């Protein structure tokens with residue numbers, strides 16, 4: 001198997017030290033394996049994506065000494081492909097349209113019960129109000145959800161291999177966790193034509209990604225991705241979830257954390273080697 005990995009930023013803010021760590025690590029691992037490092041622009045959320053941020057991403061990564069093949073995949077050009085994948089899930093009877101807004105979901109979720117999680121990787125766990133609606137009833141203003149229980153019946157046996165982090169080793173999906181702590185995730189968001197989960201799974205497969213390197217904050221999302229890969233009959237890559245770069249107070253860096261932006265260090269005269277040293281690479 002040839003080693004292919006990717007760095008997949010969303011152009012919604014400046015790259016900071018955490019992104020630099022993730023990108024350099026993926027690049028170095030690909031180099032060490034004689035493989036390929038790809039860049040993918042995750043810009044399906046057109047309300048937040050900005051071309052200026054995309055230009056800055058290219059510039060920062062090149063300055064760091066990374067290179068990648070052209071053309072670069074951009075999610076905003078791939079909606080027909082995501083629609084195909086959605087149709088496949090629809091044919092399996094796993095999708096339904098949902099008109100609930102946040103207030104509806106909160107009201108239907110009721111009072112919190114001790115020991116029962118209320119929030120999953122996508123926000124509040126969906127209580128299932130629209131679960132019996134048919135796809136033929138879908139309106140343009142609806143989101144499309146995945147019926148998690150039915151999905152687990154078909155693909156709950158799936159597994160994946162982890163080579164990084166504290167989770168090193170083989171992993172089976174955890175059907176109980178997926179039903180109670182993740183729930184009916186959104187496959188198509190309002191006005192977006194897709195979602196992070198659906199797009200990333202389709203793109204990793206279409207780009208023949210053999211190894212996914214990304215932050216340990218996405219470990220829970222990986223369960224969702226492996227489930228979707230299995231339902232869509234797509235291969236499951238090997239995963240490497242790396243530690244997160246934190247600020248001096250131990251908080252993980254966020255896009256709005258301009259203080260750690262690579263552009264800022266560059267403006268202050270730092271070298272690419274200084275950035276490597278700062279992130280421990």
Ligand code: GLU
Nearest residue numbers: 008009010042200213214
């Ligand atoms: N666009 C995602 C992010 O910036 C990529 C996550 C992934 O590697 O799948 O967090």
